[in-house]
Amino acid sequence: MPIIIELFLTFAKIGLFTFGGGYAMLSIIENICVEKKNWITHDEMMNITVIAESTPGPVAINCATFVGYKKGKLLGAIFATVGVALPSFIIIFAISMFLEGFLEITWIAHAFLGIKIAVGILILDAAIKMIKKMQKKPLQIGILLVSFAVIMLVNVLKLHVSSIMIMLLAAVVSVAFFLLNKGKRKEGQA
């Protein structure tokens, strides 16, 4: 079987059988791509995990593109990436056709009223997990608290400020502090 077809089918299988999003996929990708197929080494897998964490976008897409490129250059990257996204696309597209009608059924509407509450807790949990793992330097804690306060205000007062603006600002502040510290260190040396 040509490698690009194999990449496509393998990643389509990963996309079809992993629930719970990207981080749940990492262990499946490791199992298939490192242990079964020997496409990448364990070290490369660790490496891609780090890269996926510090680059934007779905973690599963980052992995698929990485492994695809490694094994089949640009065409491999395209086939692996399309493969991992395609099952989701087909399933959700099918669901989107009837979900709203589905929600008009009384007991399903009731079920979703409960589910809505669970989702709030899942989002809170995702934030808490990330915060537990972060480096707790003063600047980082400051940025965390200020961003939290700003987004709360934006939501409560229904302001039109995008999260992206705040993220860019945080990045700029952090780079400014980095330059400032670098300047100080140079002065100290001189």
Place this chain on the structure above:
Amino acid sequence: MIYLDLLIGFLEVGLFSFGGAYAAIPLIRDVVISHGWMDDEMLSYMIAVSESTPGPIMVNLATYVGSNKGGLLGALIATTAVVLPAFFIILIVMVVVKNLLKNPYVQAAMDGLKPCVMGVILATGVYMIFGNCYVKTVGSVDITAVLMTLAFGAIYFGSRKVLKKGLSPIGLICLAALTGVAVYGI
């Protein structure tokens, strides 16, 4: 134009969602609420559906919003847009500038971005929980929702102390669905 709005909106989501699916939720919320495409309630439903169906959560959400607003073409545009930045950034990191992520300026920017993302997710979660517990139409606190929030929170976080891995997100969603049917049906 709806297709252009979907393209730009989800390119932004794909480009700024540092830290996986839950980092994308505030961004997707910005897009759907600023265009008036969805409210918090529908977004919560879709997050639950995306958690309970296979595949990357971000892709699931993009496909749903796209399909809902622009049919098959809309779904294709939104999904491609959310995937494309990740695809190109990985290629750039692998092929063009291999040490991009080790660059001290990039690292300094990331050191600011990451805690900000966490603050944004935390605020979104807290705000959505408050939204669930407050009935806008009546302007009062929804006691049932408050009790359910406390109960689910206790079960979800408490289960980690009892079971090795704790209750999974899908487990919590199933439990919440059953509770919803029981509480609101009777």
